[in-house]
Amino acid sequence: MLSVAIFLPLAAACVLAALPRLGASAARAVWILVSAAVLGLAAAMWAGYPGGVAYEQRLRWIPSLGAGYHVGVDGMSLPLVALTALLFLVCAVYTGRDTPRMPAYAAFFLFLEAVSLGLFAALDLLLFFVFFDLSIVGMYFVIVGWGHGDRARSALRFFLYTFLGSLALLLGFIGLFLGGGTFDLVELAARPPFRAEPGIAGLVLLAVGIGFAVKTPVVPVHTWLPPAHTDAPAAGSAILAGILLKMGAYGLARVALPVLPGAWQRHAWVVIAIGVVSVVYGAFVALAQRDLKRLIAYTSVNHMGYIVLALGAAGLAAGDERARDLAVTGAVTQMVSHGLVTGALFLLAGVVWDRAHDYDLTRLGGLAGPAPVLTALTAVAAFASLGLPGLSGFIAEFQIFAGVIGTGIPGAAVAGAIAVAGVLVTAALFLRVLQRAFLGGPGELTARFTDVRPRELLAVAPLLALSLAVGIAPRPLLDLVEPAAAAVVTLVSR
Amino acid sequence: MTENPLDLLPELLVLAGAVAGLLTGSFLARERQRAVAWICGLALAAALAATGLAAGRPDGMAFGAYALDPITHTARAVVAGSTLLVLVLAAPWARGNRRESELYALCLLAALGSIALAGADDLLVLVAAYLLAGVPGYALAGFARDARGTEAALKYYLMGAFLGVLMLAGVTLLYGLSGVTAYRDLAGRLGQAPAAAVGCGLVLLLAGPLTKAGAVPAQFWVPDAAQGASRPVAAFLTTVPKIGAFAALYRLAAEPFAGIEGWRVALALVAAATMTLGNLAAFRQDDARRLLAYSTIGQAGYILVPVAAGGPLSAPALLFYLAAYAVTNVGAFAVVVAVGRDRLADHAGLARRAPALALALAVCLLGLVGTPPTAVFAAKVLVIASAWESGLAWLAVLLVLNTVASLFYYLRWLTPAFRAAPAAPPGPARSLEDPGRSPRPAAGPYGVAVLAAAASVLLGVGAGLFLA
Numbered sequence: 001m002l003s004v005a006i007f008l009p010l011a012a013a014c015v016l017a018a019l020p021r022l023g024a025s026a027a028r029a030v031w032i033l034v035s036a037a038v039l040g041l042a043a044a045m046w047a048g049y050p051g052g053v054a055y056e057q058r059l060r061w062i063p064s065l066g067a068g069y070h071v072g073v074d075g076m077s078l079p080l081v082a083l084t085a086l087l088f089l090v091c092a093v094y095t096g097r098d099t100p101r102m103p104a105y106a107a108f109f110l111f112l113e114a115v116s117l118g119l120f121a122a123l124d125l126l127l128f129f130v131f132f133d134l135s136i137v138g139m140y141f142v143i144v145g146w147g148h149g150d151r152a153r154s155a156l157r158f159f160l161y162t163f164l165g166s167l168a169l170l171l172g173f174i175g176l177f178l179g180g181g182t183f184d185l186v187e188l189a190a191r192p193p194f195r196a197e198p199g200i201a202g203l204v205l206l207a208v209g210i211g212f213a214v215k216t217p218v219v220p221v222h223t224w225l226p227p228a229h230t231d232a233p234a235a236g237s238a239i240l241a242g243i244l245l246k247m248g249a250y251g252l253a254r255v256a257l258p259v260l261p262g263a264w265q266r267h268a269w270v271v272i273a274i275g276v277v278s279v280v281y282g283a284f285v286a287l288a289q290r291d292l293k294r295l296i297a298y299t300s301v302n303h304m305g306y307i308v309l310a311l312g313a314a315g316l317a318a319g320d321e322r323a324r325d326l327a328v329t330g331a332v333t334q335m336v337s338h339g340l341v342t343g344a345l346f347l348l349a350g351v352v353w354d355r356a357h358d359y360d361l362t363r364l365g366g367l368a369g370p371a372p373v374l375t376a377l378t379a380v381a382a383f384a385s386l387g388l389p390g391l392s393g394f395i396a397e398f399q400i401f402a403g404v405i406g407t408g409i410p411g412a413a414v415a416g417a418i419a420v421a422g423v424l425v426t427a428a429l430f431l432r433v434l435q436r437a438f439l440g441g442p443g444e445l446t447a448r449f450t451d452v453r454p455r456e457l458l459a460v461a462p463l464l465a466l467s468l469a470v471g472i473a474p475r476p477l478l479d480l481v482e483p484a485a486a487a488v489v490t491l492v493s494r
Numbered sequence: 495m496t497e498n499p500l501d502l503l504p505e506l507l508v509l510a511g512a513v514a515g516l517l518t519g520s521f522l523a524r525e526r527q528r529a530v531a532w533i534c535g536l537a538l539a540a541a542l543a544a545t546g547l548a549a550g551r552p553d554g555m556a557f558g559a560y561a562l563d564p565i566t567h568t569a570r571a572v573v574a575g576s577t578l579l580v581l582v583l584a585a586p587w588a589r590g591n592r593r594e595s596e597l598y599a600l601c602l603l604a605a606l607g608s609i610a611l612a613g614a615d616d617l618l619v620l621v622a623a624y625l626l627a628g629v630p631g632y633a634l635a636g637f638a639r640d641a642r643g644t645e646a647a648l649k650y651y652l653m654g655a656f657l658g659v660l661m662l663a664g665v666t667l668l669y670g671l672s673g674v675t676a677y678r679d680l681a682g683r684l685g686q687a688p689a690a691a692v693g694c695g696l697v698l699l700l701a702g703p704l705t706k707a708g709a710v711p712a713q714f715w716v717p718d719a720a721q722g723a724s725r726p727v728a729a730f731l732t733t734v735p736k737i738g739a740f741a742a743l744y745r746l747a748a749e750p751f752a753g754i755e756g757w758r759v760a761l762a763l764v765a766a767a768t769m770t771l772g773n774l775a776a777f778r779q780d781d782a783r784r785l786l787a788y789s790t791i792g793q794a795g796y797i798l799v800p801v802a803a804g805g806p807l808s809a810p811a812l813l814f815y816l817a818a819y820a821v822t823n824v825g826a827f828a829v830v831v832a833v834g835r836d837r838l839a840d841h842a843g844l845a846r847r848a849p850a851l852a853l854a855l856a857v858c859l860l861g862l863v864g865t866p867p868t869a870v871f872a873a874k875v876l877v878i879a880s881a882w883e884s885g886l887a888w889l890a891v892l893l894v895l896n897t898v899a900s901l902f903y904y905l906r907w908l909t910p911a912f913r914a915a916p917a918a919p920p921g922p923a924r925s926l927e928d929p930g931r932s933p934r935p936a937a938g939p940y941g942v943a944v945l946a947a948a949a950s951v952l953l954g955v956g957a958g959l960f961l962a
Binding site for chain 2: 060061129130133137141144145152156160164170171174175177
């Protein structure tokens with residue numbers, strides 16, 4: 001079932017690529033149908049999830065390298081698989097028929113969907129890397145082909161930056177292979193390599209860490225993110241922020257923590273420091289932005305910083321184990337929550353671009369008048385993003401702070417306290433956006449605005465509804481995540 | 495050791511194809527020369543089949559001077575396969591040429607030289623193979639008989655002849671020191687010879703294979719030959735002779751000179767210099783063929799890494815990389831042949847005009863970068879692993895940095911191809927002797943490009959089958 005979910009969109013992408021003359025409506029229909037089918041598969045997998053690593057499948061690929069096609073999902077990857085399926089469907093619904101070269105656009109998104117699902121399901125490092133790299137290629141073509149502004153430059157910077165990261169990752173993976181004799185994640189986690197050689201383990205962790213840090217991204221390797229987001233099409237931004245950024249954080253939790261536990265513990269403070277810096281820096285730089293999309297992009301740096309902070313705290317072997325479980329659970333919840341909320345925010349920013357062809361906050365104002373539904377949706381998304389109780393962001397961030405501070409180590413408590421201050425800044429900046437763009441007197445571009453169209457509403461509303469659902473009743477999600485988080489903490493504590 | 499000529503069946507088939515093609519060509523009318531292409535193609539296909547049969551037999555040695563092992567078998571298969579692809583590329587271009595049959599025969603002879611380079615297990619065989627791989631190549635480079643072709647041929651010839659003489663001097667020196675030329679005897683005898691003299695002979699010897707491989711410091715002919723020779727010939731010269739040269743280098747490194755101090759370090763430095771120089775020089779190229787030429791120099795640097803490493807993973811890494819490189823490089827050149835224009839700007843909007851060709855270009859160029867799941871990716875993983883495993887981690891890091899740098903210039907070609915065409919129609923093709931400038935790409939090169947791209951992906955996905 002898992003492999004079908006991965007290869008169905010890929011097959012559909014090939015079909016669409018082979019039929020460039022297909023009409024826009026037909027291509028969009030194929031895109032929506034296939035994405036819906038994948039979401040159905042993901043829902044079925046969630047409903048029938050038995051615990052542990054499920055829906056596992058293993059085929060030989062390059063036996064001499066100990067690499068294979070090995071996929072499966074557990075409590076950490078299943079929510080992300082479901083998020084991926086949902087977000088891609090939402091993007092399909094959001095995209096209007098007037099998009100140029102629709103069949104190719106749909107083909108690239110279906111390709112990206114297959115790649116993202118494959119990455120979250122991969123249990124083999126080489127397979128993981130294949131999907132990791134292909135996600136960059138797919139997104140590059142989406143930005144170059146359908147972006148706006150200085151798209152060629154932004155796309156090139158995105159490609160070069162993340163490609164450098166991915167090759168650092170490849171070096172790290174090859175190091176793990178030479179240390180452990182296999183690329184299989186399950187086997188590597190069972191017998192972590194380089195236990196006796198802390199120096200080499202540190203270097204391998206550095207390589208892997210650089211790879212994931214660029215993708216996450218954390219300060220100081222985040223500079224590709226704002227231009228890529230600004231110039232990407234709305235659906236591309238939503239996927240980039242909602243799914244592709246998760247690959248970095250997910251990779252840390254999936255690969256770095258279980259496979260290099262010793263090195264992770266030794267360098268946990270570095271990770272925590274990077275996380276805290278990202279939180280604070282992302283929040284303050286976002287505060288200074290006039291461009292709506294750059295602002296959302298920097299809040300992503302801030303939000304991903306929380307995840308890195310939590311994962312770093314998980315490596316504090318001296319800390320309370322239950323608190324560290326909580327932190328990792330919070331990190332995974334934050335991945336899901338950020339995917340839902342930031343996906344929605346970028347789609348809403350796309351609505352703004354569609355009407356005004358500008359993201360400049362100072363030229364907007366009083367949008368609540370002509371576009372009340374847009375205002376309401378943005379308000380909910382902004383509150384969810386700043387972590388208002390009752391929405392998913394609160395659950396995630398509360399768990400992270402409680403977990404980090406609860407480890408009982410003074411340094412971690414200080415880091416947690418600083419990070420809480422980041423929430424204050426994001427609250428301030430989102431309130432400022434609401435005030436400046438949506439309330440108050442009309443700006444010079446306000447006259448161009450009409451309210452959201454049905455397809456736009458249909459795309460954004462489910463994301464926010466789910467964020468609300470997770471905020472009010474987090475149990476179904478947490479029941480899934482908690483055992484997996486506990487397992488990761490056990491692995492990293494060895 | 496055997497003295498059975500049938501052990502050399504693939505080589506004999508290629509030779510027979512060249513001779514038969516040449517003879518038939520002399521008796522055929524100009525418009526019926528196409529038959530020669532078929533003869534040569536069939537000979538190559540037969541050589542491929544014979545290689546398939548030979549690969550099943552145990553390793554051995556023919557006539558005490560020619561190794562029959564996986565290296566030879568792979569080189570035979572890759573050379574025959576890529577020469578076959580080049581023949582398809584060249585056929586529409588050569589049609590109606592007065593010397594059409596000579597083109598095919600020269601290709602086959604150069605291919606035979608490349609195979610012999612790979613199999614040579616004796617210094618004298620190595621020298622003969624070097625000449626066989628080189629001389630037809632000089633003629634091919636100037637085949638179009640225009641100014642640029644002549645310049646390319648002259649540069650290639652001077653470079654090849656000069657460094658060939660150095661190689662001969664090296665062989666003489668080594669023979670004088672050891673009294674033997676067979677690889678397996680050399681290793682033991684060189685131990686007692688003065689180290690300085692051996693080192694000197696070795697460096698001189700290296701000049702030959704490094705020229706054919708297009709590695710630093712003998713890389714100067716590559717860009718000129720690739721740009722000046724006609725397009726199908728450029729595809730041939732940057733692919734086929736290299737295969738044999740790398741195999742020869744690997745054999746030299748693994749057999750007679752394995753025990754010599756500093757030899758692997760020197761090779762590693764050559765690899766590092768080659769990849770860095772090739773990639774940096776490719777940055778500012780606006781001509782697709784020159785760009786590809788520098789990219790092949792960069793690739794040569796990567797392929798030298800397993801030669802320098804010499805660990806257990808090195809042989810599979812080298813052989814797989816050769817196969818991956820050959821198919822991907824021919825694919826990229828096939829796109830240039832099919833488009834019929836060289837300037838990068840002329841490729842703008844290719845995705846609109848010929849989507850399948852643009853896709854093939856994307857697969858081949860991203861393949862040369864080493865994007866999964868293409869063949870070069872699997873090969874690069876093997877190469878990095880082999881470097882790391884042999885304590886050359888710095889070389890692995892350098893390789894990765896070079897790969898990132900290479901992405902930049904491949905994208906300079908790829909990005910315009912996928913964006914809208916320029917408003918003004920591109921100017922007329924510069925080379926008038928070139929019949930491949932019709933607005934619709936010729937079917938043969940088009941097919942080769944798509945086939946090579948598909949093969950590159952299949953080879954990558956099915957890497958396990960080939961490595962087993």
